[in-house]
Amino acid sequence: MKKSVISLMVIFVAIISITLLSGSSHGARKKRPPHHEYGNVVIDNFSRGNKMSPVVFNHWLHRAKYTCRLCHADLKFSLKANGSKITEEANKKGLFCGACHNGKEAFGPDGKGSCDRCHSYGKNEQAKNEFYPFTRQFPRARFGNGINWITAEKEGHLTLKDTLSGKSGKREQRTAPGDSVIKPDEQEMPQIIFSHEKHALWNGCDLCHPEPFQEKKGSPKFTMEEIIDGKFCGTCHGKVSFPVLDCQRCHTKPTILER
Numbered sequence: 001m002k003k004s005v006i007s008l009m010v011i012f013v014a015i016i017s018i019t020l021l022s023g024s025s026h027g028a029r030k031k032r033p034p035h036h037e038y039g040n041v042v043i044d045n046f047s048r049g050n051k052m053s054p055v056v057f058n059h060w061l062h063r064a065k066y067t068c069r070l071c072h073a074d075l076k077f078s079l080k081a082n083g084s085k086i087t088e089e090a091n092k093k094g095l096f097c098g099a100c101h102n103g104k105e106a107f108g109p110d111g112k113g114s115c116d117r118c119h120s121y122g123k124n125e126q127a128k129n130e131f132y133p134f135t136r137q138f139p140r141a142r143f144g145n146g147i148n149w150i151t152a153e154k155e156g157h158l159t160l161k162d163t164l165s166g167k168s169g170k171r172e173q174r175t176a177p178g179d180s181v182i183k184p185d186e187q188e189m190p191q192i193i194f195s196h197e198k199h200a201l202w203n204g205c206d207l208c209h210p211e212p213f214q215e216k217k218g219s220p221k222f223t224m225e226e227i228i229d230g231k232f233c234g235t236c237h238g239k240v241s242f243p244v245l246d247c248q249r250c251h252t253k254p255t256i257l258e259r
């Protein structure tokens with residue numbers, strides 16, 4: 001009992017220090033970003049070096065229209081900020097942002113101030129879609145974007161496109177396995193119910209298999225600290241999906257102490 005209370009405290013301290021530290025290493029992320037900035041990514045591999053302002057990509061608007069799978073599997077965007085090494089030339093060829101920002105699916109790089117709409121870091125660009133009016137009707141949550149995205153989709157506030165013609169290949173239709181109960185190492189912690197169905201709706205299978213998870217129950221073993229560190233469930237939770245601070249949204253199933 002004593003040991004677990006101590007390790008819970010260690011984890012809380014780790015969480016607090018990580019939320020404080022993350023402000024210094026990520027341009028877009030502060031201690032606790034406000035709802036409208038949560039999930040924003042500043043992309044700057046080449047911009048500043050070419051006398052352009054870095055690019056600000058917002059997840060909240062894009063995830064209200066498309067699945068994670070479409071961008072991160074079919075369009076091959078990296079699940080790490082600045083990992084894709086996007087160039088203007090690739091965009092013009094219809095890759096990355098240019099798969100949509102081509103003047104058809106969405107505005108393209110057609111002069112007329114369009115450069116600044118993407119290269120907006122540090123500028124006072126007026127967005128066409130503003131967070132608060134756009135999300136006013138959405139069901140709320142406490143953390144992250146302050147939106148319960150699962151309920152928002154279920155209640156029909158969002159229609160998610162999962163394919164883009166010419167970009168999405170044929171794929172094998174697979175059924176998601178049923179819910180798993182994941183048991184934390186600390187018995188005092190409520191257990192986690194992992195819903196394959198809810199995840200597959202957004203992520204398909206490819207964003208989790210074969211990396212970071214094997215298609216095998218209880219494998220690999222991972223810890224809460226690794227999640228906080230951005231691994232396993234933390235690949236998405238804490239960056240784009242609701243953050244790790246929202247303990248009760250994962251640890252939902254009360255445990256009866258076996259000892």
Ligand code: HEC
Pocket residue numbers: 043044045046047048050052054055085086087088089091097098101108109110111114115116117118119
């Ligand atoms: C739909 C969004 C979008 C629009 C519109 C856009 N860009 Fe970019 N651009 C990007 C992204 C993303 C990168 C990669 C940024 C990085 O890594 O620094 C990039 C990179 C660049 C670079 C870096 C070097 C290179 O050649 O790739 C230059 C220069 C550039 N853009 C110029 C422009 C100009 C000029 C316009 C307007 C005609 C424009 N961009 C419009 C998204 C956009």
Ligand code: HEC
Pocket residue numbers: 041042043057059062063066067068069071072077078079080081082083084085086202235236239240241
């Ligand atoms: C319209 C395309 C698009 C959609 C939809 C999308 N993403 Fe992304 N995502 C991106 C881009 C672009 C980046 C930045 C990649 C880069 O910098 O190379 C990114 C980055 C990320 C990162 C890394 C962030 C960081 O700070 O390191 C995560 C995690 C992520 N996305 C998860 C998701 C999840 C989960 C969803 C669905 C809820 C989603 N994305 C939907 C385009 C998208």
Ligand code: HEC
Pocket residue numbers: 055056057058061062065066070071075086096097098099100101105106107117118126127128129130164
């Ligand atoms: C799968 C399609 C898709 C991809 C990929 C995509 N976008 Fe978009 N984006 C859209 C759509 C649709 C809109 C909404 C356009 C509108 O409201 O007119 C949009 C809007 C935007 C806006 C305007 C926000 C506003 O309200 O003014 C910016 C900035 C933007 N995207 C940047 C990017 C950047 C940067 C990338 C690549 C890193 C990217 N997008 C990739 C579809 C996409």
Ligand code: HEC
Pocket residue numbers: 174175176177178180181182194196199200203204205206207208209213214215216217218219
């Ligand atoms: C968000 C991440 C995620 C997504 C998306 C995902 N999985 Fe999984 N999958 C897991 C995790 C975590 C486990 C291990 C679960 C456990 O320990 O019980 C797992 C285990 C499995 C297993 C073995 C255990 C079992 O219950 O049979 C199969 C089979 C599987 N996944 C198939 C799929 C298929 C098919 C899809 C797409 C329809 C998919 N997964 C999408 C995370 C994911």
Ligand code: HEC
Pocket residue numbers: 068144149150192193194195198199202203207208232233234235236237240241242249250
């Ligand atoms: C590839 C990205 C990704 C990974 C990895 C991932 N999730 Fe999620 N998860 C999501 C998305 C997207 C949602 C939708 C809600 C949101 O984005 O805030 C979600 C929602 C959830 C929900 C909310 C269900 C509800 O009914 O409200 C729980 C619980 C959850 N995830 C637990 C986990 C656990 C536990 C793991 C690790 C075993 C995990 N997730 C791994 C993307 C991911």
Ligand code: HEC
Pocket residue numbers: 007008011012015182183184185186189192221222223224225227233234237243244245246247248249250251
């Ligand atoms: C995204 C889902 C998610 C969130 C949010 C989350 N946890 Fe966990 N937690 C897990 C999973 C999955 C495990 C099981 C890891 C394993 O297999 O042992 C776990 C395990 C634990 C453990 C057991 C020790 C260990 O490393 O296994 C503790 C203690 C814990 N979590 C505390 C917390 C606290 C405190 C919070 C909130 C500040 C929190 N968790 C938020 C998913 C989550």
